[in-house]
Amino acid sequence: MDEPVIEIKSLSKRYKDADFFSVNDFSLQVNRKEIFGLLGPNGAGKSTLISMLCGLIKPTSGSFTIEGYNYHDNALAIKKTIGIVPQEYALYPTLTARENLLYFGSMYGLKGKDLKTKIADALEYLGLTKFANKKTETFSGGMKRRVNLIAGMLHHPTVLFLDEPTVGVDVHSKNVIIEYLKQVNAEGTTIIYTSHHMVEAQEFCTRIAIIDSGIVLAKGTPQQLISSTSGAQNLENVFLSLTGKELRDHV
Structure with a gap:
């Protein structure tokens, strides 16, 4: 069912x-894992x-x-449940990829070794490990898109x-993202x-x-x-x- x-x-x-x-x-109804x-x-x-x-x-x-959370009564709970990856790059250009992700992860309440591990794993999966300490203003569109995606996923929504x-x-980049x-x-x-x-x-x-x-x-x-x-x-x-x-x- x-x-x-x-x-x-x-x-x-x-x-x-x-x-x-x-x-x-x-x-509309959207079912789990669709x-x-x-x-x-x-x-x-x-x-x-x-x-x-x-x-x-x-x-x-x-x-x-x-x-199951109604937005009238549980707006904060909903925000903790969801992740958002906008079309526009939500990154700080003068920060490195890792610094951006540490910042966004901390906004979700993540910290310490757990956050660093999540960032390292995602960067590795999306082929960005060797660019982790480069400023995102130097990145191509595809690279920025991948960092943008990680930023919205760190808290496993x-x-x-x-x-x-x-x-x-x-x-x-499209193939890796999909x-x-x-x-x-x-x-x-x-x-x-x-x-x-x-x-x-x-x-x-x-x-x-x-x-x-x-x-x-x-x-x-x-x-x-x-x-x-x-x-x-x-x-x-x-x-x-x-x-x-x-x-x-x-x-």
């Missing part, structure tokens, strides 16, 4: 003075939804729980939110993933929701979505069929 780790019920968000809801009566993809065009509501789930902004209405985790990286995330997931972490890379999403995610205008258009395994869409041969075909082919320039 599927065990829900995230339950979203009729969640909505309308920003002040906005004409439309960014997220509109949104309901790699769940949230896919949608620019302005579809993905960032707003994740911001609410991470406690960064308040919903207009509706509710959600993470690990139950749920990990990933926003475009492989954007702007080389093929080798393999690391699969290992993290196999060890029990549920992953919520957003991306515009349809091929990657099709191969990486166990289940997907395609959203637009703040609502769920379709959800299921990648193969279920492909099979249920007339003429679709891949996830990109499904995505375009559901969201249309008009440009979605967004500022």
Whole structure:
């Protein structure tokens, strides 16, 4: 039987003075150990939804729980349960990779030998050990992306939110990041993933929701979505069929 780790019920968000809801009566269940993809065009509501789930902004209405914690009463408990890896690099450029990770680890309450061991193991797995004492301002995009990922994972969160985790990286870095995330997931972490890379999403995610205008258009395994869409041969075909082919320039 599927065990829900995230339950979203009729969640909505309308920003002040906005004409439309960014997220509109949104309901969804994410089960433990899933790699769940949230896919949608620019302005579809993905960032707003994740911001609410991470406690960064308040919903207009509706509710959600993470690990059974209601955000109204247990916001701090939720923040301890989750990890966030933003698309932007959340690193201090003049600090070394190790110094960055020691700092972020301490923010999660980690310290001493335990923290140093976690950092050393992650740096080794992601091929960064020999660069550990170099300032991150000297790193390539792929290297920064890998350090960014470690920073959000040091406390072994139950749920990990990933926003475009492989954007702007080389093929080798992308491969290492995906393999690391699969290992993290196999060890029990549920992953919520957003991306515009349809091929990657099709191969990486166990289940997907395609959203637009703040609502769920379709959800299921990648193969279920492909099979249920007339003429679709891949996830990109499904995505375009559901969201249309008009440009979605967004500022």
